[in-house]
Amino acid sequence: MCGIVGIIGSEFKVGDLIDGLKKLEYRGYDSAGVATVDGNGLYVSKSVGRIDALRGVVETEKAVHNGIAHTRWATHGVPSDRNAHPHTDCSGKIAVVHNGIIENYQELKKGLLERGHKFHSETDTEVISHLIEENFKGNLYQAVLETLKELRGAFAIVVIHSDIPDVMIGARKGSPLVFGCNEEKCMLASDVTPIIKYTRDVIFLEDGDVVYIQGNKARITDFSGNIVIRNRMHISWDENAAEKGGFKHFMLKEINEVPEAIESALVGRYDEKGFPVLHELDEFNLERVKRILLVACGTSYHAGLVFKYFAEKYLDIDVLIDVASEFRYRPIRITDDTLTVAISQSGETADTLESIRAIKKAGGKVIAITNVVGSTITRESDVTLFMNAGPEIGVAASKTYINQLIVLYTLALYMIKKLGKWNNIHDEISRQILNSSKIIKQIIQDPKIEQMADLYKNYNHFMYVGRGINTATAMEGALKLKEISYINAVAYAAGELKHGPIALLDPTFPVFAVVPKDSLYEKMRSNIEESKARNAKIITIATEGDKEIERISNNVIYIPQVSEDLYPLVIAPVIQLFAYYIANKRGYDPDKPRNLAKSVTVE
Ligand code: AGP
Numbered sequence: 157m158c159g160i161v162g163i164i165g166s167e168f169k170v171g172d173l174i175d176g177l178k179k180l181e182y183r184g185y186d187s188a189g190v191a192t193v194d195g196n197g198l199y200v201s202k203s204v205g206r207i208d209a210l211r212g213v214v215e216t217e218k219a220v221h222n223g224i225a226h227t228r229w230a231t232h233g234v235p236s237d238r239n240a241h242p243h244t245d246c247s248g249k250i251a252v253v254h255n256g257i258i259e260n261y262q263e264l265k266k267g268l269l270e271r272g273h274k275f276h277s278e279t280d281t282e283v284i285s286h287l288i289e290e291n292f293k294g295n296l297y298q299a300v301l302e303t304l305k306e307l308r309g310a311f312a313i314v315v316i317h318s319d320i321p322d323v324m325i326g327a328r329k330g331s332p333l334v335f336g337c338n339e340e341k342c343m344l345a346s347d348v349t350p351i352i353k354y355t356r357d358v359i360f361l362e363d364g365d366v367v368y369i370q371g372n373k374a375r376i377t378d379f380s381g382n383i384v385i386r387n388r389m390h391i392s393w394d395e396n397a398a399e400k401g402g403f404k405h406f407m408l409k410e411i412n413e414v415p416e417a418i419e420s421a422l423v424g425r426y427d428e429k430g431f432p433v434l435h436e437l438d439e440f441n442l443e444r445v446k447r448i449l450l451v452a453c454g455t456s457y458h459a460g461l462v463f464k465y466f467a468e469k470y471l472d473i474d475v476l477i478d479v480a481s482e483f484r485y486r487p488i489r490i491t492d493d494t495l496t497v498a499i500s501q502s503g504e505t506a507d508t509l510e511s512i513r514a515i516k517k518a519g520g521k522v523i524a525i526t527n528v529v530g531s532t533i534t535r536e537s538d539v540t541l542f543m544n545a546g547p548e549i550g551v552a553a554s555k556t557y558i559n560q561l562i563v564l565y566t567l568a569l570y571m572i573k574k575l576g577k578w579n580n581i582h583d584e585i586s587r588q589i590l591n592s593s594k595i596i597k598q599i600i601q602d603p604k605i606e607q608m609a610d611l612y613k614n615y616n617h618f619m620y621v622g623r624g625i626n627t628a629t630a631m632e633g634a635l636k637l638k639e640i641s642y643i644n645a646v647a648y649a650a651g652e653l654k655h656g657p658i659a660l661l662d663p664t665f666p667v668f669a670v671v672p673k674d675s676l677y678e679k680m681r682s683n684i685e686e687s688k689a690r691n692a693k694i695i696t697i698a699t700e701g702d703k704e705i706e707r708i709s710n711n712v713i714y715i716p717q718v719s720e721d722l723y724p725l726v727i728a729p730v731i732q733l734f735a736y737y738i739a740n741k742r743g744y745d746p747d748k749p750r751n752l753a754k755s756v757t758v759e
Pocket residue numbers: 453454455456499500501502503504505508551552553554639752753754755756
């Protein structure tokens with residue numbers, strides 16, 4: 157995943173391009189570059205490393221009218237100055253920035269080399285600049301259209317040419333590209349955060365769109381040059397919403413945003429009696445559903461697991477869930493009573509998108525759950541339930557995971573109501589969901605979470621365990637700790653310990669047990685006892701008032717009593733904060749964990 161910014165129109169500074177990149181840094185940050193054109197030619201500066209390293213090698217105060225910039229997450233070619241974008245052609249007049257993967261770049265590069273082109277990088281992207289050079293006969297737009305026909309794979313590109321300093325061209329197929337203009341300038345970017353400083357009314361380009369910008373006028377066509385009409389969307393996020401807002405890291409800010417994020421997810425989704433209302437699903441005949449296929453990756457997969465346990469408990473249906481990277485290669489059987497739910501906070505995860513395409517091909521209907529308005533998943537699914545968590549800049553999912561749970565619980569409750577299975581248990585669950593932002597606000601303030609992180613920050617192994625619906629909680633807790641503190645955190649259904657994993661336990665291998673007062677509590681207690689017998693330190697998350705658990709734990713974090721189905725929701729901020737504080741205390745940047753990017757658009 158990479159970040160693209162392009163600005164054209166009235167005078168601006170090169171530093172404005174870099175400011176735009178900074179707002180996209182979570183999309184990739186191993187190298188960055190800018191290119192600008194004026195009457196005297198093309199100027200390109202690049203730097204391996206974070207965006208601030210680039211700021212050190214460019215004239216940030218230089219006044220320009222047309223420029224593109226890029227922050228990279230390497231897919232082809234190691235992070236380096238020469239592999240950083242923008243990439244240029246042999247003439248040194250054309251500059252291209254690209255997000256995605258050109259799947260047929262080797263064969264394209266072979267032909268270009270045979271025709272005498274000289275390459276400077278190992279990237280797939282560079283073939284685009286040389287192809288445009290070959291196709292350029294004076295009209296950059298036509299040259300780009302010709303080039304797009306030769307590309308296979310996923311891309312969002314922005315192109316400029318030093319002979320035509322008042323033109324910028326963008327195109328997308330499979331990777332996001334957002335476009336917006338105000339009275340003086342037009343902008344292209346990989347998502348809205350760099351654009352809202354200039355305009356809040358943006359267009360999310362669709363796959364197959366090309367935008368031709370001259371000065372601050374623009375037209376959008378398809379790859380054949382036919383004009384297409386795209387609706388503007390108004391983005392209400394204020395700029396601060398994407399800034400840290402006084403917190404040390406975006407991740408801590410975003411965990412603290414959970415209460416308001418939950419409220420946003422609930423808006424319009426429950427009536428005055430507390431019954432769920434999902435008008436987006438009015439066209440769906442949910443009464444007929446007997447089988448749900450659920451596909452997602454990573455944290456979104458764990459949210460799907462919570463849905464599975466909850467939905468199967470109250471609905472007479474089977475929920476078959478799989479990680480998208482496996483699902484997409486398996487036989488997909490779609491029957492009349494099958495419904496598919498695809499969960500992706502970014503809406504751009506390649507494996508999840510490919511799974512959706514396979515489901516559609518098999519005749520399935522897909523409900524998408526995503527956080528990003530205008531993301532690809534929204535256009536490839538039959539209906540989208542937005543998580544409305546606001547921008548999440550931290551690479552590790554926090555508020556988006558919790559909002560996924562809110563939407564998924566609501567979806568299950570909606571089906572329970574639709575299928576006439578609603579009873580007073582669901583009245584209570586609905587009431588608690590509607591009150592969950594207040595419950596979680598209280599949990600987030602608990603100083604014991606950071607104190608516990610301080611005690612365990614130097615351990616290099618953790619065993620997360622849970623039972624039933626909290627197996628998902630244990631898995632998510634382990635993923636959070638792994639991905640931001642690089643600790644070996646493993647997760648198991650607690651009953652599995654005796655089938656092997658317990659061999660790992662010793663004083664250096666603490667057990668993090670999710671053991672709320674639920675129907676599996678006694679079973680969990682025995683698992684904790686068997687772990688203690690191996691001299692492992694015991695950390696527990698337990699229900700307030702449970703003194704018994706304190707006796708068998710080294711450390712316990714208490715959470716308020718809720719319906720046992722909702723513990724994954726209220727425990728989520730605890731596992732997120734525990735991971736955040738440990739990562740922070742180990743000196744890592746939780747916002748930009750090594751080797752990870754916010755949205756995995758490569759397979
Ligand atoms: C979340 O903390 C991880 N960074 C990662 O597992 C993520 O959940 C996964 O890549 C799926 O992303 P998506 O929800 O945007 O599809």
